[in-house]
Amino acid sequence: MANEPLDIAQAQALIAERCSLLAAETTAIxxxxxxxxxxxxxxxxxxxxxxxxxxxxxxxxxxxAGRTLAVIGESRAGTPAExxxxxxxxxxxxxxxxxxxxxxxxxPIELVEDQGAKVTLLEEQTTGRNVRMAGxxxxxxxxVLAPGRELGAAELGIxxxxxxxxxxxxxxxxxxxxxxxxxxxxxxxxxxxGELHDSNLTTLQALVREAGAEVVLAxxxxxxxxxxxxxxxxxxxxxxxxxxxxxxxxxxxxxxxxAFIELGVEERFWRVALRPGRPTWxxxxxxxxxxxxxxxxxxxxxxxxxxxxPALRAIQGxxxxxxxxxxxxxxxxxxxxxxxxxxxxxxxxxxxATGPQGSHILSSMTLADALAVVPRGEGSLAAGxxxxxxxxxx
Ligand code: AMP
Ligand code: MG
Numbered sequence: 001m002a003n004e005p006l007d008i009a010q011a012q013a014l015i016a017e018r019c020s021l022l023a024a025e026t027t028a029i030x031x032x033x034x035x036x037x038x039x040x041x042x043x044x045x046x047x048x049x050x051x052x053x054x055x056x057x058x059x060x061x062x063x064x065a066g067r068t069l070a071v072i073g074e075s076r077a078g079t080p081a082e083x084x085x086x087x088x089x090x091x092x093x094x095x096x097x098x099x100x101x102x103x104x105x106x107x108p109i110e111l112v113e114d115q116g117a118k119v120t121l122l123e124e125q126t127t128g129r130n131v132r133m134a135g136x137x138x139x140x141x142x143x144v145l146a147p148g149r150e151l152g153a154a155e156l157g158i159x160x161x162x163x164x165x166x167x168x169x170x171x172x173x174x175x176x177x178x179x180x181x182x183x184x185x186x187x188x189x190x191x192x193x194g195e196l197h198d199s200n201l202t203t204l205q206a207l208v209r210e211a212g213a214e215v216v217l218a219x220x221x222x223x224x225x226x227x228x229x230x231x232x233x234x235x236x237x238x239x240x241x242x243x244x245x246x247x248x249x250x251x252x253x254x255x256x257x258x259a260f261i262e263l264g265v266e267e268r269f270w271r272v273a274l275r276p277g278r279p280t281w282x283x284x285x286x287x288x289x290x291x292x293x294x295x296x297x298x299x300x301x302x303x304x305x306x307x308x309x310p311a312l313r314a315i316q317g318x319x320x321x322x323x324x325x326x327x328x329x330x331x332x333x334x335x336x337x338x339x340x341x342x343x344x345x346x347x348x349x350x351x352x353a354t355g356p357q358g359s360h361i362l363s364s365m366t367l368a369d370a371l372a373v374v375p376r377g378e379g380s381l382a383a384g385x386x387x388x389x390x391x392x393x394x
Contacts, residue, residue, distance in 0.1 A: 005271040005278060008306060008339055008373070014268050015307055018284045019314035022240060027169040029159060032151050034212050035169035036317035041145040044163030046135035050080075051099040054130045058090040058112055058119050059103035062127040068120045075100050090119050099131055106130035138162060148317060170317040173213035176235035177204045180247035180256060181295060182222045199362065200245040200300045204293075207304050208243070211312040211394040223253040232259050236288060240315065243308055246295025249279045256292045257281055265290045273376065275338040276359030277303040289315070296359035302341045302371060309394035324370065324389035326351040334377040341390065343368035351387060368392065 006014070024038030053059065053075075060069060069090040075081035075097040085091055085102035093099070093106060105125040113120040138144060144162045145155055151169070159167060184198035185191055198220055205215045216238050221231045228247070235242045247256040261267065265283040272280050276299035281292035289311055293303045313320060329350030332342060344351035346369045354367040371390040374381055381387070 005273040005338075006269050008272060008274055011269050011272045011280070011282070011307060012310060015282055015289070015311050016314060018268065018289060019311050020287055021317055022170050022173060022315050024168045025171045026166050027171075029156055029165055029167060032156060032159075032167050032169050033153070035151050035167075035172065037145055037147055037149045037151060037155075037167060038170050038317070039147055039168040040143055041159050041162055041164060041167065043138040043140055043142045043144055043161075045140045047138040047161045048132055048134055048136065051134050052096050052132050053093045053099060053106045054095065054132050055106055055108040056095050057093060057106045057108040057110075057130065058121075059085060059093045059099050059106050060090045060121065060125055061085060061087055061103060062105045062125045062129070063087075063121075065121055065124045068118055071117055071119055073100070104128065104131065150318060173211075173240045173312055173316055174216040174238065175208045175213045175312075176217040176219075176239040176242045177201060177208060177215055178217075178231060178235060178242065178244040179204075179220045180223065180228060180244060181220075182253070184220055184246075186220075199297050200295065203297065203301060204243055204245060204304060207301070207309070207394050208312070211309055212316055212318070213241070213312050223247060223255060225255040225259060228255045229259040229262055232263055236263055236265075236285065236290075239288065241289045241291070241308070241311065243291045243293060243304065245293045245300045248281050248292035248294060260290055260292065272303075273338045274303075274306070275335050275340045276357075277306070277341070278338065280307065282307065294359070297362045298343070298365055299359040301365060305371065305390055305392065305394060306341070312394065321391055321394075324391070325386055326370075326372070326389050328372070328381060328383050328385045328387055331380045331383050332372075332374050333380045334374060336378065337376050339376050340374045341371040342374050344372045344389075345369050346389075351389070365392075 072089045073081040073083040074092040076094050077096040080098035081091045081100045085100050091100045104127050107121050111123045179198050179201040183195050185195050205218050208215050217235050219231055221227050247254045265285045268282045270281050279294045280303045283290045291308050293300045327350050329352045343354045343364045345354055351372050354364045373388040
């Protein structure tokens with residue numbers, strides 16, 4: 001294992017090497033929103049299944065204006081008329097109702113004089129007017145959705161129209177989130193000297209859910225090697241991916257790496273030439289991915305977005321996040337040997353730092369629209385320089 005911190009891209013590549021697609025499972029369609037399809041969906045029949053009316057009106061044979069026709073029945077949505085429409089005849093019809101045999105055109109209600117038993121057509125009726133043909137949307141056997149498709153509202157709807165109640169989907173990643181540190185207290189707790197509220201446990205769970213994954217365990221452990229290993233064992237026993245914050249450095253009270261290694265997790269990298277987020281650790285055990293993120297709240301978020309989010313995308317079958325770009329609205333001082341993720345707000349495609357950039361300043365995250373990646377170097381990066389933008393949405 002090299003001692004020099006890795007570049008962001010090198011670290012991401014080592015993670016990508018370890019990512020494999022999670023298994024597919026049969027999913028009820030009302031549970032499939034946001035999942036990725038793991039099969040081809042094919043239409044089981046024509047949609048619409050029969051020719052039907054696009055309007056409320058009268059089903060008739062095509063012909064000239066001014067005809068007065070006998071109304072011989074009614075076709076309602078779900079209840080077709082059991083008649084054959086001849087010349088001189090019409091069937092009252094609702095939107096979506098089946099076109100009766102013999103008819104090939106629908107006169108909308110607004111364009112007739114309805115006398116109850118008779119109807120007079122005010123306009124010429126061309127063949128197919130206001131008729132939706134069978135199979136106009138889908139033909140039986142049509143490929144409707146391909147594997148890899150992310151299931152949104154429209155995709156779920158078309159799957160139902162194609163005849164499906166269940167879909168094979170890549171299952172949500174099961175993620176364990178753990179915060180370490182003796183100094184941490186639960187949200188809302190009174191704080192004694194030296195204590196602080198555990199914000200990471202909440203933030204990291206939110207990021208996991210935003211990434212479409214499921215939190216299967218959320219826990220806190222103090223800076224104790226035995227308790228740390230116990231909680232990690234519990235986490236590894238039920239998850240595809242573990243994200244942990246704090247305790248990852250090399251101080252006497254940092255037990256994260258040691259505990260994971262004891263549990264058979266192999267170190268894949270340690271430390272990235274990044275600010276904030278240098279002390280980031282990644283390991284794997286078979287297909288399980290393990291991230292030891294730094295404890296400072298901004299570092300934890302930045303490293304989640306840079307490293308954990310792409311891993312969650314990959315194992316859940318989603319495409320990589322698009323990298324944006326913008327021009328710097330102001331000069332930004334560069335770090336000599338670390339690439340820096342600067343929290344920026346965007347104003348007309350120009351990026352401006354959101355103020356103090358310390359890794360403990362979480363308020364600068366709430367003001368940000370994106371992270372700008374400022375490459376390491378001497379001096380400052382000039383206003384107007386193009387920079388890469390990383391989304392705050394995993
Ligand atoms: P560590 O990485 O454990 O050395 O923690 C670095 C800094 O982040 C310390 O100031 C911690 O108090 C702070 N920190 C660690 N974990 C959390 C957390 N879960 N929520 C908020 N701050 C944290
Ligand atoms: Mg700590």
